[in-house]
Amino acid sequence: MGYMLLAPELVIMWAARQFIVAKEIAVEHQGKGVQPTAIYQICDLLVKTAREWTKAHGFFVIMGGFALHDADKSFLRVLDERTLTELDNAGEIEWPTITEKEIQDRSKADVFSKGIVLVQTTWFIVSCVSRFATKLAVTELEVVTLAFAVLNGITYWLWWDKPSDVRCVVPVYLKSTEGSSNAKVSEARKQHPIQMATKRDGFLALFRCSFADRRNKHGLVLTILYTFLWVPIKGIFSHLWDMMVQHVIPDDDITRVPTFYGPKENKAFLRRSVSSWIMIGVITLFGAIHFIPWSFTFPTNAERSLWRVSAIFITGGLLLPLFLMIMSDWVSYPTLESTSAIMFGVFIPVYMISRTILLILPLILLRSLPPTAFLELKWSEFLPHI
Numbered sequence: 001m002g003y004m005l006l007a008p009e010l011v012i013m014w015a016a017r018q019f020i021v022a023k024e025i026a027v028e029h030q031g032k033g034v035q036p037t038a039i040y041q042i043c044d045l046l047v048k049t050a051r052e053w054t055k056a057h058g059f060f061v062i063m064g065g066f067a068l069h070d071a072d073k074s075f076l077r078v079l080d081e082r083t084l085t086e087l088d089n090a091g092e093i094e095w096p097t098i099t100e101k102e103i104q105d106r107s108k109a110d111v112f113s114k115g116i117v118l119v120q121t122t123w124f125i126v127s128c129v130s131r132f133a134t135k136l137a138v139t140e141l142e143v144v145t146l147a148f149a150v151l152n153g154i155t156y157w158l159w160w161d162k163p164s165d166v167r168c169v170v171p172v173y174l175k176s177t178e179g180s181s182n183a184k185v186s187e188a189r190k191q192h193p194i195q196m197a198t199k200r201d202g203f204l205a206l207f208r209c210s211f212a213d214r215r216n217k218h219g220l221v222l223t224i225l226y227t228f229l230w231v232p233i234k235g236i237f238s239h240l241w242d243m244m245v246q247h248v249i250p251d252d253d254i255t256r257v258p259t260f261y262g263p264k265e266n267k268a269f270l271r272r273s274v275s276s277w278i279m280i281g282v283i284t285l286f287g288a289i290h291f292i293p294w295s296f297t298f299p300t301n302a303e304r305s306l307w308r309v310s311a312i313f314i315t316g317g318l319l320l321p322l323f324l325m326i327m328s329d330w331v332s333y334p335t336l337e338s339t340s341a342i343m344f345g346v347f348i349p350v351y352m353i354s355r356t357i358l359l360i361l362p363l364i365l366l367r368s369l370p371p372t373a374f375l376e377l378k379w380s381e382f383l384p385h386i
Helices: 002-006 008-028 038-042 055-062 081-089 100-106 111-133 140-158 183-201 203-218 220-245 274-289 301-316 319-331 334-367
Strands: 066-069 075-078 170-173
Touching: 002 008, 002 140, 002 220, 002 334, 008 055, 008 140, 008 220, 008 274, 055 081, 055 100, 066 081, 111 140, 140 274, 140 334, 203 220, 220 334, 274 301, 274 319, 301 319, 301 334, 319 334
Parallel strands: 066 170
Antiparallel strands: 066 075
């Protein structure tokens, strides 16, 4: 929720990447309700059997819903779609037979609850548009909420088939306890005892050990600053970066998928992933909505200028590094990609400050509202009645 408030475009990019990859997985495994592309119709040998996988299965495997166990039922690692397919092609596992209905049964959200949220969101958008049409005042707070309502609708559409808050994985068992031909599984057997020891010791024990070791090396003050200031700040910005580039499960923790994990999609548009172009469109749309109060009456000139500058920056601040990242694919020039990464590192903190201003300023502006802001919209003027 915090990232959705501070960097909603990055969240949309992450959601779009998961949506695209989930659809690609469903197509690759001949999911029902998904039309295979020409390449899959021609190269039908890529799929051994018709498994009837859907986008729900695609989302489920992206979420880390399948876990590999050996023949003795000991946990080895979480499975991504690539490793799952490799093991199946090698005949080392039985393909999981869980159905879409069983996956959705594990979900904590259904169509009804999602529908209620979308109806509420749509009603708010209609109310704002109607107030504009009847020349009733719309507050800056309502404009900001309108922008988030639009993004909320996009997010729900992208994640409509994604299971929510699933707690239990589906085990996939190796057929034999002998050495696997898959390198990732062999590596998992090596790392597994250490990871289980880590889980057994617990987070607090590991934290105390790490804190004491760092204190002995760097002193108490530096250790406190590092632990309680630098680590949280680093975590915030590293997660923002993960939304764009976290395409693989890191080898140092194969017991779970990263929080903002999303495999890299195969589809591309103009040599760049579709999710990047979706992000550009969302940035433009989200920023354009914040230009609505450009001509509103503000209590002071400073607040008007602060709003305008922040609106300009959230609209165009991230477009330049994004375009540099796209250009690096066109011209195959590594310096452009490194430059875009540096610019992201510079612009994202400023962008988050601008977002924070546009979250706090509308609350401050509630102290001075135009008279028509207190008038209710009379729907009887629009709807036929007796």
